[in-house]
Amino acid sequence: xxxxxxxxxxxxxxxxxxxxxxxxxxxxxxxxxxxxxxxxxxxxxxxxxxxxxxxxxxxxxxxxxxxxxxxxxxxxxxxxxxxxxxxxxxxxxxxxxxxxxxxxxxxxxxxxxxxxxxxxxxxxxxxxxx
Amino acid sequence: xxxxxxxxxxxxxxxxxxxxxxxxxxxxxxxxxxxxxxxxxxxxxxxxxxxxxxxxxxxxxxxxxxxxxxxxxxxxxxxxxxxxxxxxxxxxxxxxxxxxxxxxxxxxxxxxxxxxxxxxxxxxxxxxxxxxxxxxxxxxxxxxxxxxxxxxxxxxxxxxxxxxxxxxxxxxxxxxxxxxxxxxxxxxxxxxxxxxxxxxxxxxxxxxxxxxxxxxxxxxxxxxxxxxxxxxxxxxxxxxxxxxxxxxxxxxxxxxxxxxxxxxxxxxxxxxxxxxxxxxxxxxxxxxxxxxxxxxxxxxxxxxxxxxxxxxxxxxxxxxxxxxxxxxxxxxxxxxxxxxxxxxxxxxxx
Numbered sequence: 001x002x003x004x005x006x007x008x009x010x011x012x013x014x015x016x017x018x019x020x021x022x023x024x025x026x027x028x029x030x031x032x033x034x035x036x037x038x039x040x041x042x043x044x045x046x047x048x049x050x051x052x053x054x055x056x057x058x059x060x061x062x063x064x065x066x067x068x069x070x071x072x073x074x075x076x077x078x079x080x081x082x083x084x085x086x087x088x089x090x091x092x093x094x095x096x097x098x099x100x101x102x103x104x105x106x107x108x109x110x111x112x113x114x115x116x117x118x119x120x121x122x123x124x125x126x127x128x129x130x
Numbered sequence: 131x132x133x134x135x136x137x138x139x140x141x142x143x144x145x146x147x148x149x150x151x152x153x154x155x156x157x158x159x160x161x162x163x164x165x166x167x168x169x170x171x172x173x174x175x176x177x178x179x180x181x182x183x184x185x186x187x188x189x190x191x192x193x194x195x196x197x198x199x200x201x202x203x204x205x206x207x208x209x210x211x212x213x214x215x216x217x218x219x220x221x222x223x224x225x226x227x228x229x230x231x232x233x234x235x236x237x238x239x240x241x242x243x244x245x246x247x248x249x250x251x252x253x254x255x256x257x258x259x260x261x262x263x264x265x266x267x268x269x270x271x272x273x274x275x276x277x278x279x280x281x282x283x284x285x286x287x288x289x290x291x292x293x294x295x296x297x298x299x300x301x302x303x304x305x306x307x308x309x310x311x312x313x314x315x316x317x318x319x320x321x322x323x324x325x326x327x328x329x330x331x332x333x334x335x336x337x338x339x340x341x342x343x344x345x346x347x348x349x350x351x352x353x354x355x356x357x358x359x360x361x362x363x364x365x366x367x368x369x370x371x372x373x374x375x376x377x378x379x380x381x382x383x384x385x386x387x388x389x390x391x392x393x394x395x396x397x398x399x400x401x402x403x404x405x406x407x408x409x410x411x412x413x414x415x416x417x418x419x420x421x422x423x424x425x426x427x428x429x430x431x432x433x434x435x436x437x438x439x440x441x442x443x444x445x446x447x448x449x450x451x452x453x454x455x456x457x458x459x460x461x462x463x464x465x466x467x468x469x470x471x472x473x474x475x476x477x478x479x480x
Contacts, residue, residue, distance in 0.1 A: 063435065
């Protein structure tokens with residue numbers, strides 16, 4: 001069973017959001033990394049890049065496939081996880097910790113309320129894998 | 131699971147593609163390749179018939195020998211690549227790709243004219259297990275009395291594996307030493323489980339079950355063509371660097387004239403191996419760019435887990451296909467630098 005931490009917000013594209021003041025830390029879920037398989041490459045934006053909600057901000061590649069990743073909330077990229085360039089496998093081993101991807105200064109912090117709760121996301125993935 | 135030529139096939143097992151790939155290179159991997167098609171050719175003219183519809187020289191085979199070859203069109207392009215097994219002077223078995231079995235079968239029947247042969251599509255009569263890697267021989271030897279060391283590369287013998295009568299062939303699609311076992315399909319599960327047990331699958335150096343993704347990365351690293359990617363009815367054998375299976379002097383065969391002409395004139399494009407030198411992974415169907423011009427298409431592009439590089443094949447105009455040529459791959463709109471390199475990318479130490 002995939003790990004779904006209680007304190008995060010989730011998108012239907014399998015990203016998670018951790019709110020830290022006006023900033024959002026974004027990564028992909030345990031369910032997503034498990035479906036992808038071994039992550040071998042992560043393409044991230046640059047600090048300062050602006051994204052609308054649900055816009056593609058980069059891609060995650062396994063041996064077999066490329067998947068786009070989307071910003072669940074609108075904002076400006078404050079920092080990116082540089083360590084994923086050399087250690088993309090952290091996305092598999094620690095998706096909610098060391099595998100974080102970008103930190104975004106939210107343009108509308110209220111947006112997180114429209115995201116899924118842990119329980120809702122768990123139901124969503126159950127329905128999707130059936 | 132994915133649909134592959136009508137077969138439900140696992141992309142990977144729980145260990146994951148990278149581990150499956152590495153274990154096959156360092157110890158052993160087991161692949162259920164029962165999806166492969168088998169066409170049985172029997173009769174006095176079996177060799178003459180197959181020699182006329184394939185590009186390699188069937189007459190060179192002896193009993194117990196296998197040969198990589200291709201079914202060619204009159205234009206010298208490829209209906210399918212295959213392995214021809216000589217069971218007897220009047221009995222050959224053609225092992226073809228799953229996705230092309232029906233097409234091949236129709237093609238073979240429609241090109242049969244007058245030769246004394248009986249043709250049968252016996253794809254459903256065989257399962258096929260490929261045990262590949264440096265430990266393959268030791269593992270398989272625990273399940274058979276057949277002295278495996280005596281089977282030379284691209285040779286085979288009939289024999290029992292765990293009491294199941296089958297064909298044991300020293301062939302494979304990974305670039306490693308290994309064996310492919312053909313047996314009745316109702317014994318597939320038994321063979322699969324017995325080989326995994328014999329290979330101590332639950333230990334860190336044991337045999338791992340491998341899925342389609344590892345099969346693809348292993349064959350790509352070893353520089354082997356995949357039908358539908360490097361080979362199809364628009365590419366000739368010479369363009370695909372398969373001149374070594376075009377025996378233009380063996381007598382007439384379908385496509386001989388076109389291939390002989392192309393050989394004389396020289397190919398205008400050819401399949402080139404490349405290595406990505408900047409950050410990024412080339413993928414199938416992406417464009418290849420030289421000096422701002424789109425000059426070719428990636429046929430297979432992937433990370434190479436053992437070499438830890440990103441590699442691929444592409445058809446390139448001959449002037450851009452030499453080793454050392456700098457090219458760019460259009461990776462979803464971003465041009466990523468790459469370089470033509472010598473294939474195979476990986477060659478095992480003998």
